[in-house]
Amino acid sequence: MAATMKKPADAPLTAAETALVAQFGHRSSHLPGNADAVMARDKAVQTIKAHRLPTRKVEAWHYTDLRRLLNQFPDWRSDVAAGPADPLAEDAHRFVLINGQLTERADIEGCQVEGVADALRADVGGVALDAPADADDAIGAINTAFVTDGVRLSIADGAEIARPIELQSIHDGGQVHTRNLVSIGAGAKASFIDRHMGSGEAVLASNVTELTVREGAEVRWIIVQEQGAAASHLGKLTLTLEKDARATIFIANYGGRLVRQEVHAAATGEGADLTFRAINMIGEKAHCDVTLELDHLVANTTSTETVRNVVTGKAQGVFQGQIRVAQAAQKTDAQMACNTLLLSDEGGFATKPELEIFADDVVCAHGATVAEIDEDHLFYLMARGISAKTARGLLIEAFVDEIVEELEEDALIEALEIRIADWLEAHG
Amino acid sequence: MLEIKNLHARIAEDGTEIINGLNMTVKAGEVAAIMGPNGSGKSTLSYVLAGRDDYEVTEGDIFYNGESILEMDPAERASAGLFLAFQYPMEIPGVATMQFLKVALNEQRKARGEDELTTPDFIKKVREAAGTLGVEMEMLKRPLNVGFSGGEKKRAEILQMKLLEPKLCVLDETDSGLDIDALKIVADGVNALRSPDRAVIVITHYQRLLEYIVPDTVHVLSKGRIVKTGDKSLALELEAKGYADIIAEAA
Numbered sequence: 001m002a003a004t005m006k007k008p009a010d011a012p013l014t015a016a017e018t019a020l021v022a023q024f025g026h027r028s029s030h031l032p033g034n035a036d037a038v039m040a041r042d043k044a045v046q047t048i049k050a051h052r053l054p055t056r057k058v059e060a061w062h063y064t065d066l067r068r069l070l071n072q073f074p075d076w077r078s079d080v081a082a083g084p085a086d087p088l089a090e091d092a093h094r095f096v097l098i099n100g101q102l103t104e105r106a107d108i109e110g111c112q113v114e115g116v117a118d119a120l121r122a123d124v125g126g127v128a129l130d131a132p133a134d135a136d137d138a139i140g141a142i143n144t145a146f147v148t149d150g151v152r153l154s155i156a157d158g159a160e161i162a163r164p165i166e167l168q169s170i171h172d173g174g175q176v177h178t179r180n181l182v183s184i185g186a187g188a189k190a191s192f193i194d195r196h197m198g199s200g201e202a203v204l205a206s207n208v209t210e211l212t213v214r215e216g217a218e219v220r221w222i223i224v225q226e227q228g229a230a231a232s233h234l235g236k237l238t239l240t241l242e243k244d245a246r247a248t249i250f251i252a253n254y255g256g257r258l259v260r261q262e263v264h265a266a267a268t269g270e271g272a273d274l275t276f277r278a279i280n281m282i283g284e285k286a287h288c289d290v291t292l293e294l295d296h297l298v299a300n301t302t303s304t305e306t307v308r309n310v311v312t313g314k315a316q317g318v319f320q321g322q323i324r325v326a327q328a329a330q331k332t333d334a335q336m337a338c339n340t341l342l343l344s345d346e347g348g349f350a351t352k353p354e355l356e357i358f359a360d361d362v363v364c365a366h367g368a369t370v371a372e373i374d375e376d377h378l379f380y381l382m383a384r385g386i387s388a389k390t391a392r393g394l395l396i397e398a399f400v401d402e403i404v405e406e407l408e409e410d411a412l413i414e415a416l417e418i419r420i421a422d423w424l425e426a427h428g
Numbered sequence: 429m430l431e432i433k434n435l436h437a438r439i440a441e442d443g444t445e446i447i448n449g450l451n452m453t454v455k456a457g458e459v460a461a462i463m464g465p466n467g468s469g470k471s472t473l474s475y476v477l478a479g480r481d482d483y484e485v486t487e488g489d490i491f492y493n494g495e496s497i498l499e500m501d502p503a504e505r506a507s508a509g510l511f512l513a514f515q516y517p518m519e520i521p522g523v524a525t526m527q528f529l530k531v532a533l534n535e536q537r538k539a540r541g542e543d544e545l546t547t548p549d550f551i552k553k554v555r556e557a558a559g560t561l562g563v564e565m566e567m568l569k570r571p572l573n574v575g576f577s578g579g580e581k582k583r584a585e586i587l588q589m590k591l592l593e594p595k596l597c598v599l600d601e602t603d604s605g606l607d608i609d610a611l612k613i614v615a616d617g618v619n620a621l622r623s624p625d626r627a628v629i630v631i632t633h634y635q636r637l638l639e640y641i642v643p644d645t646v647h648v649l650s651k652g653r654i655v656k657t658g659d660k661s662l663a664l665e666l667e668a669k670g671y672a673d674i675i676a677e678a679a
Binding site: 375376377379380381382383384385386387388390391394395397398399401402 | 478479480481482501502503505506507511512514517518520521522523527528531532535536539571588592
């Protein structure tokens with residue numbers, strides 16, 4: 001991201017910014033980390049304080065004015081009562097984080113696991129926190145400042161993890177800041193469910209995930225965000241694809257009041273392939289933003305991006321898809337589409353596709369549509385005795401299920417489709 | 429069973445009058461053909477019967493079993509036993525044909541206060557109906573009408589009709605786009621449904637279909653009204669003389 005931020009006026013801090021700075025003062029001595037971590041955290045907060053949270057004047061945040069939308073910064077909670085949930089896929093290896101504390105971990109053959117809190121404290125071989133280089137990286141800054149725990153997981157070269165791995169983050173109000181660091185060894189294969197769920201309590205959750213897919217490895221990463229209507233969720237996934245690595249990133253947003261999920265992906269090795277899919281079910285007064293930045297850095301890499309959105313009530317959705325093809329990245333093939341079904345007059349969806357192409361021998365395309373339910377289709381279904389409500393439901397489900405069914409795994413498809421049906425029942 | 433009285437209907441969007449004082453009656457057990465040249469209002473009539481809201485009834489009424497259906501939406505009409513076989517069945521991506529059939533059958537049963545069908549019973553019913561129409565079960569796993577050939581779409585319409593067991597069937601140009609073999613299969617399907625408590629309205633441009641589905645009555649539609657009514661020999665007369673002569677004679 002270019003540092004497009006101007007010196008932020010001498011505007012006073014917002015209530016949320018004030019609370020953020022104050023809470024850092026109270027919390028910082030309780031946060032895990034060695035001396036370097038303390039400095040990185042401090043620098044992150046100073047950056048936010050100096051530049052304020054990004055507003056719509058910052059290009060990357062043009063459709064999600066974080067400074068205006070993040071209007072609460074709830075207190076930390078110490079009386080958390082929530083417990084883990086059944087995994088989305090019955091047979092999954094489960095890791096549980098409750099309000100940012102790793103409380104359950106699975107033993108998996110071919111897989112090395114460490115808690116991020118411990119790794120932050122370690123002086124040797126630990127995890128380094130980097131203060132964000134760029135003031136636009138508000139999610140990175142908030143997470144660096146407050147992160148408490150997470151899962152650091154390395155899958156050995158050549159290991160095939162048959163059952164899915166679920167990283168379950170349960171939010172029971174307050175502040176939840178987690179970080180997961182995952183590396184898929186050369187030729188290895190694994191499937192993850194990165195799940196964020198919570199009660200109806202107001203919560204600010206941030207998650208940073210760094211995912212590295214080594215040569216010839218294959219990973220499927222499914223983000224399921226199903227929080228209550230009082231949740232603010234800021235997610236940032238950084239993905240590196242080495243030579244011949246293949247990744248499917250699937251984002252399913254079913255909840256939250258303010259949601260921004262960023263994906264920063266880089267194809268750094270020839271033959272790398274990214275399948276990016278997102279379904280966003282956005283209702284009531286929610287604001288949901290999925291932002292993708294993808295760099296094709298070398299020759300012969302491919303990607304497809306498909307985003308399907310259902311918007312109702314007064315909700316606002318955003319998809320920003322930026323694909324950059326470097327000069328060396330000849331024979332890149334990238335296909336991006338964003339389709340929205342708008343069910344109310346008061347809802348809206350902003351799509352911003354951007355292709356920046358510096359190579360001359362590439363195939364890149366993007367398309368975006370916003371439509372209402374097709375009246376002809378509705379009439380056809382009703383003419384067979386299907387009530388208006390059921391017929392609308394069928395058509396909406398068809399629109400999003402089509403993407404879900406690409407996952408080709410029945411239990412997973414069913415779990416994601418049930419959530420779509422439940423969402424429709426509540427919002428349709 | 430069906431009584432249309434002085435029906436006037438227009439396109440809701442631009443107010444173009446299409447149906448202009450149409451009167452006709454169809455009795456239980458009857459097969460009635462409606463024939464007419466292009467633009468006479470044949471398809472509009474079928475849509476108005478089914479309740480499509482692109483059309484507005486401005487005058488007159490439609491009685492089905494003695495009750496006006498004008499205030500009923502398409503789903504209510506279908507559950508009451510009215511079925512329209514579309515001239516151009518809609519392709520609906522993402523909705524599997526089997527799922528659609530099951531939902532339609534069960535919604536209708538629910539609306540009539542009957543129990544929903546169990547999945548095995550449902551599959552058995554579909555398998556039987558599909559067999560007689562030469563419809564492969566494999567085709568029914570595909571999204572509704574998507575990528576179906578013209579003939580497959582028409583057969584799928586008749587399959588739906590067989591499964592839903594309507595009381596009043598309206599076939600809108602079911603013969604268009606069918607080769608002779610497909611036409612025979614479709615006609616056999618319709619003939620198998622003929623019964624004393626069921627009426628069929630066959631809307632067609634050509635006499636050809638009526639060789640296979642032999643009507644009791646034939647109505648000639650012109651400029652939105654019935655200008656002549658007769659028995660099956662009227663269809664042959666139309667074929668011999670053409671619409672222009674018959675319509676001129678009737679005027």
